């Protein structure tokens with residue numbers, strides 16, 4: 001997969017958040033979008049995911065040399081982000097079942113294997129509204145990493161995770177990152193240290 005940004009800019013009302021971004025993202029590489037709070041990392045990630053349009057410029061997506069339209073791109077990425085909500089009335093098993101109706105499971109992982117990966121056997125029949133914020137974050141990350149998509153988008157992946165959770169996240173990266181295009185929005189070194197390329201939003205002010 002290849003994503004090409006050409007002179008991308010975004011403003012809200014009269015304020016330009018960033019402008020003139022020319023950048024190419026490619027499969028097999030990992031990228032960190034970096035910047036202080038409010039610098040525009042999530043805005044850029046949402047443009048890449050097609051959830052938000054840019055104010056100027058063009059974004060193009062290619063898979064196996066064939067162009068994909070932005071309306072289709074949702075089928076090809078998984079996203080874990082603070083603004084993405086889980087259905088809290090569902091139990092963990094119901095969340096897994098529901099999510100994987102829409103996305104293919106990586107390596108055909110079963111619900112039991114996914115629960116084991118989360119280390120949440122005791123909580124599999126519990127509604128998510130009773131999960132701690134760290135547990136919900138682990139579920140979001142697992143759904144993203146274990147969906148068979150070429151593009152993995154992670155916004156603040158270790159938000160709400162304790163030290164053990166951060167180690168668990170880095171294990172997910174090791175196990176499920178191969179041959180994918182990964183883009184991480186972050187301002188915490190431990191969550192993007194593995195990334196090959198770094199993009200500073202402040203360079204595009």
Ligand SMILES: Nc1ncnc2c1ncn2[C@@H]1O[C@H](COP(=O)(O)OP(=O)(O)OP(=O)(O)O)[C@@H](O)[C@H]1O
Pocket residue numbers: 012013017035036037038039040041042043044187
């Ligand atoms: N819908 C919107 N309307 C107006 N302003 C917005 C909107 N969405 C974002 N902004 C503004 O755009 C700027 C960038 O926000 P964004 O959430 O992309 O930053 P961020 O770098 O991801 O921040 P954080 O590290 O805190 O998550 C902020 O000043 C924010 O207030």
